Each structure stands twice: as C-alpha cells, then as structure tokens.
Amino acid sequence: MDRLGRCAADGCTAIFADTSRTARQRYRSHPCANRDAVRRHRARRSASSATRPAVRLMRRWLTRPPGCGGNGPVGRRTRA
Numbered sequence: 437m438d439r440l441g442r443c444a445a446d447g448c449t450a451i452f453a454d455t456s457r458t459a460r461q462r463y464r465s466h467p468c469a470n471r472d473a474v475r476r477h478r479a480r481r482s483a484s485s486a487t488r489p490a491v492r493l494m495r496r497w498l499t500r501p502p503g504c505g506g507n508g509p510v511g512r513r514t515r516a
C-alpha cells in the first residue's frame with residue numbers, strides 16, 4: 437500500500453507516493469534529495485567556518501608531518 441508524503445526538500449512542494457517498505461522516504465526523487473543535501477551541507481559549512489582552517493592545517497600536517505624533509509621514510513638508516 438502506498439503512503440503519500442510531501443517532499444522534504446527546501447522549496448519543493450511535490451507530493452509523492454512512498455513505496456519504500458519502511459515509509460521513511462523523505463524526498464520525491466533523487467535530485468530533490470541531492471539538492472537538499474547540498475543545501476544542508478552549505479549551511480553547516482558556513483556555520484562552522486571558524487574551525488575550518490584548523491582542520492585543513494591538520495590535514496596537511498597528517499599528509500606531510502613536520503621533520504620529513506623528503507629524504508624517505510622516517511627511521512631509514514643512512515650509511516655513515
């Protein structure tokens with residue numbers, strides 16, 4: 437049995453028949469879900485923009501730790 441649901445995407449008033457077994461479908465279609473996901477993602481980003489630079493710095497640090505001068509893996513033996 438189909439249930440009628442309203443699309444949860446912002447600004448979308450589409451009505452759809454929820455054919456999912458769990459009746460947890462929130463959007464009429466995938467484009468609607470994507471659009472809303474992007475909107476929420478942007479909102480979250482702008483809300484926590486103050487912490488972003490630190491995270492980016494940390495990422496760079498993790499990919500290239502300080503002290504690694506490009507001489508190969510840490511702990512590699514060098515001939516004296």
Ligand SMILES: [Zn+2]
Pocket residue numbers: 443444445448449450463464465468
């Ligand atoms: Zn929609």
